[in-house]
Amino acid sequence: MTSEETNTEAWTAYGHHHTQRGTPLPDVERIDWGPGGAGPGDAILGDLDGRRVLDLGCGPARHAAHLARVHRALVDAVDSSPTQVERAHTRYDQLPGLNVLLADAVDHLHAAAPYDVIYSVHSVPYIDPHRLLPALSTVLKPGGRLCFTVLHTNSHGNGPSTALVARPETLRLADGPELSVQMWVLTPELWEDLLVQYGLRVESITVLDAPEEDNHASYCLFQVRRPVRVPSRPRTTRPPVAHAALGVGIILSGPDGVLLGRHERHTVELPGGTVEPGESLSGAVVRELAEETGLTALPADVRLLGMLVDRVGEVVRVTVAAVVTSWQGTPADRPDESVTGWRWWPLDALPSGLFECSAQVLAAWRPDLLIDHPPAHFTPFADTATAPRNDRGQRQPTSRSVQHPAPPTN
Secondary structure, X not given: OOHHHHHHHHHHHHHHHHHHHOOOOOOOOOOOOOHHHOOOOOHHHOOOOOOEEEEEOOOOOHHHHHHHHHOOOEEEEEEOOHHHHHHHHHHXXXXXXXXXXXXXXXXXXXXXXXXXXXXXXXXXXXXXXXXXXXXXXXXXXXXXXXXXXXXXXXXXXXXXXXXXXXXXXXXXXXXXXXXXEEEOOEOXXXXXXXXXXOOOEEEEEEEEXXXXXXXXXXXXXXXXXXXXXXXXXXXXXXXXXXXXXXXXXXXXXXXXXXXXXXXXXXXEEOOEEEOOOOOOHXXXXXXXXXXXXXXXXXXXXXXXXXXXXXXXXXXXXXXXXXXXXXXXXXXXXXXXXXXXXXXXXXXXXXXXXXXXXHHXXXXXXXXXXXXXXXXXXXXXXXXXXXXXXXXXXXXXXXXXXXXXXXXXXX
């Protein structure tokens, strides 16, 4: 028996127990999102007048009946437990705007017309997220709201899991035995990752605690939307594992050659450095040039030549080659910078000990220069009409690997 089949069987027993017991179903005055009626009520669902609404895992449909009666919503209330659906039909069969359905949640979502609002009170964690969430995302209208609660911490204080597997939990019956269910009790971060993965945007997550001091139970209330525009998305809300470095190498070329400085670790190199978070490539060029040499330029003075990709150990190194066409000032050493001794070097008399990235940038800019360096793949940004030319008037290739040059023949 699957986890979901176990849950349907348990909730069917739950409904049968309350039918036999004659448990009353009084009308509710608001949606009770958390234990003890905690939570923001109906307001988070927005204007429901005449809107198509889905109550997912409705049980006896008390909340669905409230929305149809008070907010004049058109509510489909779906549950896979026949005894729970029977209780709902017995209590609300003639209520306008309410349609109670016995169905597997995902099967219903695949067959249903789009909804303006979908909500679920405590039912989402009974269904495999990888089965439920893509179906939810598809049937929710662009701009539509999805609000649901999931178990966060059970009454014994056992918190959520980072593993995407169902775990056993206990469903307690009033004046009756305990039933075993299987629930996906996941961390808020993992739920958010899953929602993002299936094209939904999380607007807020609220933890709702039980009011009793000796009750550790709490639920997470998720407020989610399906974006109106087709979204791009990350694979996860967590940042990627650090394995790539992005930097810029800056070429200033004048009558006396190119500008190079000497690093404190004894390499000779172009101005340049690491692109900071949120910074444009041209902005990084302008900033690094000013910080290292004191020269000032405008982003409009920066021409991005292309991208060099190589590898240092387990790190992918990406260096963007750039030419600054106009600048102001005289290059000078700057306090606390690791590169000093700036001077102009003729292209036919470049110094030995060039830093690898600087050598690759210079070779990409001028393929005719005899510079030894590790191989790197170079992809130009400029088209062939505007690509830089070497001193023989030849355009650089549109894409190539920058390799060690062949030694001259005798």
